Amino acid sequence: MSEPEKSENIPDESAGKGKEIPNGGNPAKTKEDFDLAAVYVSDAQYNRNIYFDTSPQAVRLYLLYNHWLSKVLLYFFILLDLSLAIFEEPAVFSLPIWATMLVELLCLLAFTIRLVHYAKVIPRDKFWKDPKNICIIVTLMLTLVDMIIYGALKATNCYGVRWSRVLRPLLLINVTEGRQLRRAFRSIRNALPQIFYVFLLFMFSVLIFSLMALKLLGKRGLKTIDGAPYFTNYLEIVFDLYVLVTTANSPDVMMPAYNASFVFAIFFIVYILINTYIFMSVFLAVVYNNYKKYLKEEVRQLVRAKRHKMARAFAVLQEQREEGGELVVTQANWNQVVRLVRPDISNAHRELLWSVSDDKNQGSIGKVAFVQLADLLNIEVITLKSRPHPLHSLCPAFYLSAPSRLLCRIVQHRAFVIVYDLIILVNAVFIGLDEENPMIANSEWVFLALYLLEILLKLYVFEPRAFFSRHSFWNWFDTIIVISALIATIVNSAMKSSGGYTSRQILDIVFILRVLRLIRVVDSIQRFRAIINTLIRIGPMILTFGQLIIVVYYVFAMLGMELFKGKVKFFEDPNDPAKAYCGNPLLKDTAFAQLNYCKNNFNNVVSSFILLLELTVVNQCSGFATVTHISARIFFVLFHILVVIVIINIFVAFVLEAFFVEYSVDKSDLQTSLERKIEELELAVEQYVTVTTRMFEADLDPEDFAENDDQNGNFANPTFSSV
Amino acid sequence: MSEPEKSENIPDESAGKGKEIPNGGNPAKTKEDFDLAAVYVSDAQYNRNIYFDTSPQAVRLYLLYNHWLSKVLLYFFILLDLSLAIFEEPAVFSLPIWATMLVELLCLLAFTIRLVHYAKVIPRDKFWKDPKNICIIVTLMLTLVDMIIYGALKATNCYGVRWSRVLRPLLLINVTEGRQLRRAFRSIRNALPQIFYVFLLFMFSVLIFSLMALKLLGKRGLKTIDGAPYFTNYLEIVFDLYVLVTTANSPDVMMPAYNASFVFAIFFIVYILINTYIFMSVFLAVVYNNYKKYLKEEVRQLVRAKRHKMARAFAVLQEQREEGGELVVTQANWNQVVRLVRPDISNAHRELLWSVSDDKNQGSIGKVAFVQLADLLNIEVITLKSRPHPLHSLCPAFYLSAPSRLLCRIVQHRAFVIVYDLIILVNAVFIGLDEENPMIANSEWVFLALYLLEILLKLYVFEPRAFFSRHSFWNWFDTIIVISALIATIVNSAMKSSGGYTSRQILDIVFILRVLRLIRVVDSIQRFRAIINTLIRIGPMILTFGQLIIVVYYVFAMLGMELFKGKVKFFEDPNDPAKAYCGNPLLKDTAFAQLNYCKNNFNNVVSSFILLLELTVVNQCSGFATVTHISARIFFVLFHILVVIVIINIFVAFVLEAFFVEYSVDKSDLQTSLERKIEELELAVEQYVTVTTRMFEADLDPEDFAENDDQNGNFANPTFSSV
Structure with missing residues (x-):
């Protein structure tokens, strides 16, 4: 429950150990050796944790397994599988059953191929020990069984439920190399026992308050705004007070009692203080504390695994310079491996990395220095600053002339930024004005020209590859x-002048792009830039939470669609009399219909997702209990517990932790030493290490290799357990 | 802005230094010396930071100033002053103006006396340097001026506004020894610049989204549910989207666009993700980070001030045993001082403390050991466990007889607790049932008898003073x-049998007490007890936040009452036609009136406070903009920013920090050494150190006395700056 599962253990040391014996001779390394070492280094760099066979053909299969194309294909099939919900009943775009079934079979086939490929790469006993694989196999089998049953039922015109659809997100978790997603799920699972105890206490408090409310208010003959008796049924009270914690029915639930006497308001104030404020903070504290604790442990194991892999790569490449001397890797061998791992980096960059590793200039490096390589490769070095502008090389006479130099000075001046910020502000006002006015409409061309001019000027002044380097977010954005x-804009005005017809969609896009252009202004304010940069840096991790949310939403959407499809209908035609009660007579005169919530329904997967998002923000579900049964509320309470109490809190904990790290972290030693070297060479360095790794990596002793933990043949692999 | 203000500096070392000179003779200490030392120790123990004159009469005045009676009186007058709002127009209970004026004058007099007393205690130059005192004087003057103007206006029947009422909470902050409240305000003020930048960015994001919404949705001719045009006015959009961040108008604000096309839902989803989830988390991160940073610094200074004071007490008491030897305090002098500081503690307890301080049994202690005294006095030691039960001393033959011993064993057995937990559960079911049934009504007597029996049995088995010790929360509660x-229950049934009449109020109290009895069950579950104990421990700090909230609410209530009094009326009579529109024709057919929110108004201070609490939970203010002016929304937005974004986040940060400390903190060294001593003496120790102090005290070197920081005569006093 608390420890990451230990599978894929017993590292296959034979390949490395075999090379250790020929000490004196130092036989030349074969191509297979370099391939193997490169795979180890690359695994360490990207934190991959797969214990592949070390035979040359297994290594080739493994390379294919990690190839970007096979990964893209895998993600494509997962996306296809998940998006089938759009075409299956209740569908957004209806397709015949045989078509969706066929596509699903194709997806299942693709997952099976991927799994077989994986089984070929790793030793067989490891394959069967990994719960992830078992989980995939069971999911595939169950899906197949469900498809057969459903197909048979449909063929005989019986009613069938595609229950295996809730299993689809399991594939997203287990089939992909979605390590971070699995880690997030594990961190939730680990936090659950603690959350559970706080939740019990919280529910106890809700139950006690409900009992008190029943006794205090039940017998007073109060009426709700609908004329229903107020607080007379215990379970109703429990539900109302639970919803009050989500603030959805505040202050409505309190008004009848408050109208009777202001003393009763005290009851609700105490309730809100204890349950909404204190308990919700305690939930956050528990989730945050567990998140930190387990993430720390996982990252520590990840770093240990990385070092272990680098040590193995070292074992493949090591040589002994003199009898009884230290085992080392020569620069030639090192170069060969780095070239295999990162064919894209320049010779200068490689030499820089070598000079950081071999800081005593001995022509060879020991184990500790070699192990750093994986981290060194992850530090983004931009070697472009020293590179001259292409125009400078092409026609230096022109580029270095006085007017050209003046232009460069102007563009680099602070005033240039200010002028463009003012232009953006003026543009914002023009956007706000009525665009039907021809003067305003034509001004758009002026602004477009100004923005284009800015980009061209900047490209003239700055080296284009530096301008469009991988992490110059704002240049790309602009x-x-x-x-x-x-x-x-051109397409729009072409369409307008040709047929006098304006496409609404194109105009919408034009508007959105115009407004987005304004965002650029925040980049010129130092304080804002710091906040935005942190947000951009945690972006990839937010995507992990996006996946997590999608998994949970998908399961609830599938369940919700089975439970509530067709119960609430939306009518496009405003004159349809059924529109007033969402096509369900049970909803006549309810707040749900009066507030025109008819489109908040489970009639297809898109509206289900939107509804679930609304429920995440504010848990309003009265309509669905009305059209089905009071017990439908359980579905909504479960959703609230899982999404708001657990996942949103983990999200908040994650953002908090990321900001604290931004506030407190110093650069790693490695980065500092690299920067020192770079300063000598006058290059620019940009930081690109993922946030979570930086959070705890500092805690680990650099001399601590995984082998030390490895004596009993058990290597704690943090990524190989499934949900 | 960032540094706590340095006033009351230049410690008056003369008293202490004077004693340092007569080394050889070691003259006997006078009564004044002991009094002075006792005042220093007691100041250190309770973290008081007042630099009183050291002359004997100033010390006596200072003791009077710190006397509990003068503090209670002060709090009484503050409470009286604040509660005047209940009786002033718009009043809950109306009193003539001369009466409230007279009471307010009395309060002002009391505050003036307190201030004069304070001025006598501390040196004059220090008094005028302290902004807190200036603030009090200005507040008193302004209040007096306002009262004169208002009285004159009323006498001539003109319209007057008692604007100085918003200043009243300033007295709560500055007059009292409410150090924690001032610290909380300072921590808010310190966090403001950082919060402000994030807030600007957040507002920029809201403005950009609003502009996009205007362009995308404004021209489509959509209608809101009231038939008003949807998203056509830029400022309206900004406000609506701001309220969406508070989740108050979700999903209503999105429904018209969503009904038009589900594509627009994407706009709202992105908006909610960025502004509700990410920005609100960033606010929490910024507030939390600042809170930690400044609290740490303040607590560090507090601890330093405490050590400084103990060092001064040491300087008063110190003696030199032999020529050139170490300066020490003898056990006799130490005993004398401890007796003065804490006359209530027993000889055994005092000897225990001495044996912890003088662990080498030398009969005297040095400076480092002496300084610990303040913390030692704060550790609650329960010396009762070793004390025999009074019945044991009175009639040992009976108390030690076999049946009596069996009874003790039964009561102490785990099964006894389980049986009573079951009784509580059965009781809960009985409470839930209809109490009009005579069987159920009579069962209440059985349960009462059972609970009484339990308490009596426990008192028989456990020593009564141990059972009712200060921190046995649950025994007291029970x-x-x-x-x-x-x-x-007796009063209720007596009234019932005498006149057949049941007082609703008494019945309510009986019901509440019955339900509260059930809470006891959580104490028997270990996991729950840990959570509850943490909550109880942070209780006092939550009270500080309560004061903070009351200060802010009071100011907003006073403003709100001037702005909105009488605009929305509540009618008790359900048949009054004006009830349907809250007595204001402008509210006819608005959601505000339809939802029966008429009692949510600013017509008196009580309903203002309740309304402000509702606004804290969910910011719904449409009604008030309708009855006055659209700009009334500014009041509500300001309230939201201050209370929800700043104060609630500080509250959450505080709860988080308290829980993290509970999860991680070990006992202090001092406590461990005390416990070791106690184990020898077989006593029980109970932990009672306030949470915040424990948070950071460990960071400070125990040899670090304040004198070291004091070279330039500047002693950073953390508690003497005002808001």
């Missing part, structure tokens, strides 16, 4: 937005 | 609840 806006 | 329930 250019993409301006060019898209240019294209969309 | 006894008070059961005895109150007994009294209330």
Whole structure:
């Protein structure tokens, strides 16, 4: 429950150990050796944890397994499988059953191939020990069984439920290399026992307050706004007070009692203080504390596994310079491996990395220095600053002339930024004004021209590859937005002048792009930039939470669609009399219908997802209990517990932790030593290490290799357990 | 802005230094010396930071200033002053103006006396340097001026506004020894700049989204549910989207766009993700980070101040045993001082403390050991366990007889607790049933008898003073609840049998007490006890936040009453036609009136407070903008920013920090050494150190005395700056 599961153990040391014996001769390394070492290094760099066979053909299969194309294909099939919900009944776009079934079979086939491929790569006994694989196999089998049953039922015109659809997200968790997603699920699972005890106490408090409310208010003959008796049924009270914690029915639930006497308001105030404020904070504290604790442990194991792999790569490459001397890796061998791992990096960059590792200039490095390589490769070095502008090389006479130099000075001046910030502000006002006015409409061309001019000027002044380097977020953002806006505006005015017809969609895109252009202004304010940069940096991790949310939403959407499909209908036609009660007579005169919530339904997967998002923000579900049964509320309470109390709190904990790290962390030693070297060479360095790794990596002793933990043949592998 | 203000500096070392000179002779200490030392120790123990004159009469005045009676009187007058709002127009209970004026004058007089007393205690130059005192004087003057103006206006029947009422909470902050409240305000003020930048960015995001919404949705001719045009006015959109962040108008604000096309839902989803989830988490992160940072610094200074004071007490008491030897305090002098500081503790307890301080048994202690005294006095030691039961001393033959011993064993057995937990559960079911049934009504007597029996049995088995020790929360809770329930039930049935008439109020109290009795069950579950104990321990700090909230609520209530009094009326009579629109024709057919929110108004201070609490939970204010002006929304947005974004986040940060400390903190060294001593003496120790102090005290070197920081005569006093 608390320990990451230990599978894929017993590292296959034979390949490395075999090379250790020929000490004196130092036989030349074969191509297979370099391939193997490169795979180890690359695994360490990307934190992959797969214990593949070390035979040359297994290594080749393993390379294929990790190839970007096979990963893209896998994600495509998962996406296809998940998006089938759009076409299956209740569908957004209806397709015949045989079509969706066929596509699903194709997906299942693709997952099976992937699994077989994986089984070929790793030793057989390891394959069967891994719960992840068992989980995939069971899911595939169950899906197949369900499809057969459903097909048979449909063929005989019986009613059938595609219950295996709730299993689909399991594939997203287990089939992909979605380590972070699995880690997030594990961290939830680990936090559950503690959350559970607080939850029990919280529910106890809700039950006690409900009992008190029943006794205090039940016999007073109060009426709700609908004229129903107020607080007379215990279970109703429990539910109402639970919803009050989500603040959804505040202050409505309190008004009848408050109207009777203001003394009763005290009851609700105490309730809100204890249950909404204190208990919800305690939930956050428990989730946050567990999150930190387990994440720390997982990251520690990840770092240990990385070092272990680098040590294995070292064992493959090691040589002994003199009899009884230290085992080392020579620069030639090191170069060979780095070239295999990262064919894209320049010679200068590679030499820089070598000079950081071999800081005493001995021509060879020991184990400790070699192990750093995986981290060194993860530090983004931009070697472009020293590179001259292409125009400078092409026609230096022109580029270095006085007017050209003046232009460069102007563009680099602070005033240039300020002028463009003012232009953006003026543009914002123009956007706010009525665009039907021809003067305003034409001004758009002026602004577009100004923005284009800015980008061109910057490209003239700065080296284009530096300008469009991988992490110059704002340059990319600017250019993409301006060019898209240019294209969309041209298309729009072409359509307008040709047929006098304006496509609403294109106009919408033009508007959105225009407004997005304004965001750029935050980049010129130092304080804002710091906050935005942190947000951009935690972006990838937010995507992990996105996946987590999608998994949970998908399961609830599938359940919800089975439970509530067709119960609440939305009518496009405003004159349809059924529109007033969402096509369900049970909803006549309810607040749900009066507030025009008819489109909040489970009639297809898209509206289900939107409804679930609304429920995450504010848990309003009265309508669905009305159209089905009072017990439908259980579905909504479960959803609230899982999403709001657990997942949103983990999300908040994650953002908190990321900001604290931004506030407190210093650069790693490695980065500092790299920067020192770079300063000598006058290069620019940019930081690119994922946040979570940085959070706890500092705790680990650099001399601590995984082998030390390995004496009993058990290597704690943090990524190989499934949900 | 960032540093706590340094006033009351330049410690008056003369008293202490004077004693340092007569080394050889070691003259006997005078009574004044002991008094002075006792005042220093007691100040250190309770973290008081007042630099009083050291002359004997100033010390006597200072003792009077710190006397509990003068503090109670002060709090009484503050409470009286604040509660005047109940009697002033718009009043809950109306009193003539001369009466409230007279009471307010009395309060002002009391505050002036307190201030004069304070001025006598501390040196004059220090008094005028302290912004707290200036603030009090200005507040008193302004209040007086306002009262004169208002009285004159009323006398001539003109319209007057008692604007100085918003200043009243300033007295709560500054007059009292409410150090924690001032610290909380300072921590808010310190966090403001950082919060402000995030807030600007957040508002920028809201403005950009609003502009996009205007462009996308404004021209589509959509209608809200009231038939008003949807998203056509920019400022309206900004406000609506701001309220969406508080989740108050979700999903209503999105429904018209969503009904038009589900694509627009994406806009709202992105908005909610960025502004509700990410920005609100960033606010929490910023507030939390600042809170930790400044609290840490403040507590560090507090601990330093405490050590400084103990060092001064040491300087008063110190002697030199032999020529050139270490300066020490003898056991006799130490005993004398401890007796003065804590006359209530027993000789055994005092000897225990001495044996912890003088662990080498030398008969005297040095400075480092002496300084610990303040903390030692704060550790609650229960010396009662070793004390025999009074019955054991009175009639040992009976108390030690076999049946009596069997009874003791039964009561102490685990099964006894389980049996009573079961009784509580059965009782819960009985409470839930209809109490009009005579069988159920009579069962209440059985349960009361059972609970009384339990308390009596426990008192028979456990030593009564141990049972009712200061921190046996649950024993106190149980006894008070059961005895109150007994009294209330007897009164109730007496009234019933005498006149057949049941007082609703008494019945309510009986019901509440019955239900509260059930809470006891959580104490028998270990996991729950841990959570509850943490909550009880942070209780006093939650009270500080209560004061903080009351200060902010009071100011907003006073403002709100001036702005909105009488605009929305509540009618008790359900047949009054004006009830349907809250007595204001402008509210006809608005959601505000339809939902029967008429009692949510600013017509008196009580309903203002309740309304402000509702606004804290969910910010619904449409009604008030309708009855006055659209700009009334500013009041509500300001309230939301201050209370929800700043104060609630600080509250959450505080609860988080308290729980993390509970999860991680070990006992202090001092406590461990005390416990070791106690084990030898077979006593029980109970932990009672306030949470915040424990949070950071461990960071400080125990040899680090304040004198070291004091070279330039500047002693950073953390408690003497005002808001």
